[in-house]
Amino acid sequence: MKIALVGYGKMGHMIEQCAKRAGHEVVATIDVYAQDASVKVSENDSGAVARSVKSSGAEGVIEFTHPSSVIENIKAILPLQLPLVVGTTGWNDRYKEIAEYAKSVGGTVMTAGNFSIGVNMFYKIVEEAARIMHDYKDYDVATWEMHHNQKADSPSGTALEIARRIQLSYSEKSEIVTDSFHQRPSQNQLHVSSTRCGNVPGTHKVFFDGTADTIELTHTARSREGFAVGAVESLVKLSSSLKTGKLSKGNLYGWDDLFN
Structure with missing residues (x-):
């Protein structure tokens, strides 16, 4: 598959390596700052990004x-x-807008808070744990995440997706709180806390805390490679699903749409 990469930072370089290793051709690497990108564009010039993708002959974009x-x-x-596979997070509040735009132009997006296969299995484990623990009212629940100090958004898309999965069983946890508490939390508040430090690829924890003990679930990424492999696999799967008619153009899709 011929792939164009929009963004050629650390993740972009890793995605390129994984794509080539899987037998794909990276026909364009497009970036504002990266000196080794095949195409340099000016900041906020999305039109140049689109023209570069089109002229590259790409069959898909990450x-x-x-x-x-x-x-x-x-x-x-x-x-x-x-x-189009989008790995950038921090735009959940614009999801509906993009969905409507995709429908109007016949474009297709697959996005996820995290493309790691292990993380997506972790989501399912958290869902099952929340389902089991919900009936034991002595236990409260919260989640915490830590990423490297170059990450631009907080909390991560992964942390918010974990919180959403918890809410599937804890309907009473109607409010996700990502800021510090300056008063006693209410019973309906689910705390999602974040730390940014050093070079940590990503660590996520879920706590079920009771009077006598704590149950802790943890996913720890060793490197960015898991994210990169998952992004490439997602693009290939999205392309194949569109060709076979399993999925339709003009929609936004998530991990579960492709891999379940």
Whole structure:
């Protein structure tokens, strides 16, 4: 498959390595700052991004850039009607807007808070644990995550997805709180706390805390490679599913749509 990479930072380089190792061709690496990108574009010039993707002959696109530029990149690329995988997080509040735009131009996006296969299995484990623990009212629940100090958003998309999975069983946890508490939390508040430090690829914990003990679930990423492999596999799967008619153009899809 011919792939264009929009964003050629650390993740972009890792995705390129994984794509080539899997037998794919990276036909363009597009970035604002990376000196070794095959295409340099000006900041906020999403039109140049789209033109570069189109001229590269790419059959699919993977976008890993920055929350400040992801929306305009998506809007510029979608009219090309190429399968698009977006790994940039921090735009959940614009999801409906992008869904409507994708439908209007016939473009297709697959996005996830985290593309790691292990993390997506962790989601399922958290769901099952929450289902089991919900009936034991002595136990409260919270989640915490830690990432490297170059990460631009907080909390991570992964942390918010974990919280959403908890809420499937804990309907009374109607409010997700990501800020510090300056008063006693209410029973309906689910705390999602974040730390940014050093070079940590990503650690996520879920706590079920009771009077007598604590149950702790942890996923720890060793490197970014798991994210990169999952992003490449997602693009291949998205492209194949569109060709076979399993999925339709003009929609936003998530991990469960492709891999369940």
